[in-house]
Amino acid sequence: MIPAPYHLYLGHSADPLGIKTSRGVAMFRPADCVGEFRHDDCPQTLGLPRLGMAEAVAAGAKTLILGIAGAGGKLGADLVDDAAAALEAGLNVASGLHQRLRDEPRLAALAEARGLQLFDVREPPAGLSVGKGYARAGNRLLTVGTDCSVGKMVATLALTRGLQARGVAADFRATGQTGILIAGEGVAVDAVVADFISGAIEQLAPARDDDGWDMIEGQGSLFHPSFAGVSLGLLHGAQPRALIMCHEPGRPHMRGIPGRALPGLAECLEANLAAARLTSPDVEAVGVCLNTSGMDADAARRLFAATEDELGLPCTDPIAFGVDPILDKLCPAPFARSTTASR
Amino acid sequence: MIPAPYHLYLGHSADPLGIKTSRGVAMFRPADCVGEFRHDDCPQTLGLPRLGMAEAVAAGAKTLILGIAGAGGKLGADLVDDAAAALEAGLNVASGLHQRLRDEPRLAALAEARGLQLFDVREPPAGLSVGKGYARAGNRLLTVGTDCSVGKMVATLALTRGLQARGVAADFRATGQTGILIAGEGVAVDAVVADFISGAIEQLAPARDDDGWDMIEGQGSLFHPSFAGVSLGLLHGAQPRALIMCHEPGRPHMRGIPGRALPGLAECLEANLAAARLTSPDVEAVGVCLNTSGMDADAARRLFAATEDELGLPCTDPIAFGVDPILDKLCPAPFARSTTASR
The missing domain is CATH 3.40.50.720 (NAD(P)-binding Rossmann-like Domain)
Structure with a gap:
């Protein structure tokens, strides 16, 4: 360590x-x-x-x-x-x-x-295998995003701690350098050989047979032309039961790509759900996390309400407003019990 | 060499x-x-x-x-x-x-x-950069597939030679070990660090200002849970003007994944076109290549006709029946002239 x-x-x-x-x-x-x-x-x-x-x-x-x-x-x-x-x-x-x-x-x-x-810390583990996509037991949540650096790691950590505070077993699964430095373990998925993207995540978050959750940190965006391959392999390897969409309102362009607009939240969410169904046919979106650090609190609350109306999902800023609205949906019902039996 | x-x-x-x-x-x-x-x-x-x-x-x-x-x-x-x-x-x-x-x-x-x-030959080139997805000049064709090992390389090589035989400049861009051994150069995209998938292809098939074609060998499938990340990054990096869908009729399951069915051709083609539009908004499908080595010639011809009816695209087996039906669509009109000016 x-x-x-x-x-x-x-x-x-x-x-x-x-x-x-x-x-x-x-x-x-x-x-x-x-x-x-x-x-x-x-x-x-x-x-x-x-x-x-x-x-x-x-x-x-x-x-x-x-x-x-x-x-x-x-x-x-x-x-x-x-x-x-x-x-x-x-x-x-x-x-x-x-x-x-x-x-x-x-x-x-x-x-x-x-x-x-x-x-x-970006050095990948030795002996990775290709992913297979076979259905495996356990609750897994993955954060996805409209762009890089929109708060996926922060949301994942906040949700992990929130579940733990409610007495639900939850383990943060780090996929980037910051997460690994915080958690002390994990795999930098953007640094593995391309053939092993989904396999690395299958290894990072293997089958679990309790009612707890593997909380997997997402990377990049399906809409980022630099990194979408990483995001897609991560999504397939994660085989998530639940997706959280992360976004930073007001960002002028995709990270590192001046002139390229961010996708809309609904479009981005639907693309992620469609892709996730390849390995997790029953995947559901369970919430939206916004980084509203550039907004005042009233404007943020109005945006949460508008987003909830548009997408039908609880919306919050995990740092400024906490994650209770999402945890209320995620746990206890319908996810916390009996999930492994139904898979 | x-x-x-x-x-x-x-x-x-x-x-x-x-x-x-x-x-x-x-x-x-x-x-x-x-x-x-x-x-x-x-x-x-x-x-x-x-x-x-x-x-x-x-x-x-x-x-x-x-x-x-x-x-x-x-x-x-x-x-x-x-x-x-x-x-x-x-x-x-x-x-x-x-x-x-x-x-x-x-x-x-x-x-x-x-x-x-x-x-x-799978050793990636040193000094790769991340892809950016900025629009670049030139005609690029990419083969995509329902699965791994359905004939993408063979189709790409056959189409390259067919264009050359018609007097059109065309360069095969190898992305896998076999293609590299045949062409003497290329990049094994599944072996690059995951962050550089699209960037490696942008480097392999840079802007070209003639009327010729870069013919890019595809890898994997957006529907393969082991390799879809590679396929998506390749698609974004290729920024293709034209897609060819490749398929092997009768394959019982996705390569290496017993029990997993192949996607339908129309579903697979639509998913590839939708993903390709991120970096190539005007991308078009221009043909379907089937590996019919397991069928008799009459059955193959009936399948070509049925596929053409279903998808509205020329369909052939590039080895057994040649690529003229696709070349007739690809060249001379509407693609062979004036394409760089219109981008």
């Missing part, structure tokens, strides 16, 4: 979405985060003390989390320099980028010389 | 689909194939002389093609033994399996000791 406490890296990131991994760790593992590292040109903050590498070590940090996410996951020269500085100060380094820390000779040599560890 | 002539490996394969790579090389590179290697329990033949490794060397072979394809692409102990025997006899070895020859220490050591080469 990755030694805590953590020092969270923001680097030069000007884009709030670009630091979502560091933000996620700060949000869901607050007791394990001692500080944030950012350069003078970085306008972002997580509200943690701004510390240099040596200061973070003095404050007790054990690992620098390279929690920034660019499309393609490249490890730039800046990032290598900063990771080297962390190692020189005595910190382990963990990364969720595609490009591996251990493939950088300078970092590998520094880590070895100082007895420190490099963690590449 | 992989030194020819080739010795084609069939091994112990009892399944005709399991030797499709060896069969494809024999069919499309006949002048470069000197023999086939099969064990006593192998009921398959390609009609080539059955030769041991040393006999193949004596007949002029330079490379053993491990042309068998199992789901997941594992390199079993039998296969390693036979590859080692080939190296000991003086043959290079080429493989399209996921698992790499060079990762087998015994094979790597033998190749080095004897000055021979190991070719892993």
Whole structure:
């Protein structure tokens, strides 16, 4: 496991979405985060003390989390320099980028010389198999979205904790670097060999014979031209009984693709349900999670009501308004009991 | 490049689909194939002389093609033994399996000791980027299918040669191991990291500004629970102007998934067109290719006619009946001229 406490890296990131991994760790593992590292040109903050590498070590940090996410996951020269500085100060380094820390000779040599560890959390597990789509027992929920970075992980974690608070067994199944850093396990599905996308998820969320839930973090969007293949394989591998649609109102274009509009919620939901039926014929949508952090509370409530009217599903912002409206639908009735027997 | 002539490996394969790579090389590179290697329990033949490794060397072979394809692409102990025997006899070895020859220490050591080469054609190119889906110039055709191994590569090659015979520039773009072994280049899309599926195809078939065609080999099926993610990313990356639907009549179940029925042609075609519109809004279906090798000619002709009536598209078996009915639709009108200007 990755030694805590953590020092969270923001680097030069000007884009709030670009630091979502560091933000996620700060949000869901607050007791394990001692500080944030950012350069003078970085306008972002997580509200943690701004510390240099040596200061973070003095404050007790054990690992620098390279929690920034660019499309393609490249490890730039800046990032290598900063990771080297962390190692020189005595910190382990963990990364969720595609490009591996251990493939950088300078970092590998520094880590070895100082007895420190490099963690590449996107490294897929060995021995994956292709998915088969055979019906398997258990309740599984998957978050899907209109786009990347619309709050699927946050919604999944909030729903998991909400179910647990109601006494229902629920396990978060991480599929991306942030989720893996929060949960301590999982598989970065966008980093597996393409043939094994659905198989990796079948392995991550195998059959379960209790009344509990596997809560699977979605990735990308069926409507994102970069990542739809990942989203579809994840959907088929998850074999979800329940889908949650996630969306960020007001986003001007698909993440990373200026000029490309987001799909409508109803269109996106129907496409996901249609695709999901290949391996889960009885799949149902059970709620909508909106990231309304850019709106005032009254506007958000009006949007929830309008969305509920349009789609016939409970709608909420899992962070600002909680997940009770969705949990009320998901549990106790009709899902919480007798589900495995009916499959 | 992989030194020819080739010795084609069939091994112990009892399944005709399991030797499709060896069969494809024999069919499309006949002048470069000197023999086939099969064990006593192998009921398959390609009609080539059955030769041991040393006999193949004596007949002029330079490379053993491990042309068998199992789901997941594992390199079993039998296969390693036979590859080692080939190296000991003086043959290079080429493989399209996921698992790499060079990762087998015994094979790597033998190749080095004897000055021979190991070719892993499924190794993805370095430096792939994520796809973007931006509109790009050029005519691109993609073959899609109801299932894996229904003749997409064969149809693509036959249509490519047919266009060339009519004086239209056409380039086959290989996306699987067999196609790569036949074409000498390409990218094994099921072997790339999942994030880069569509990006790999954008790189394989970039913008072209002539009136010619990039003829892109499809993979898998949107209806195959193992591989649909690959198929969808390929479809988005290909940004096809024209789709060809491929199917094998009478197949009892989806490849590798006993009990799972194939989709209907109309349903499958509509799903592919709907998904393709994300990056190619004007995509059209232009024909249906059936593998009728299990039928007599009259039954095949009746099926072509019934399929044409149902779908309103020319239908043929590209091997047994040629591709003229589809080429007549594809070229000259309305596709052959003025297409780049209209995009």
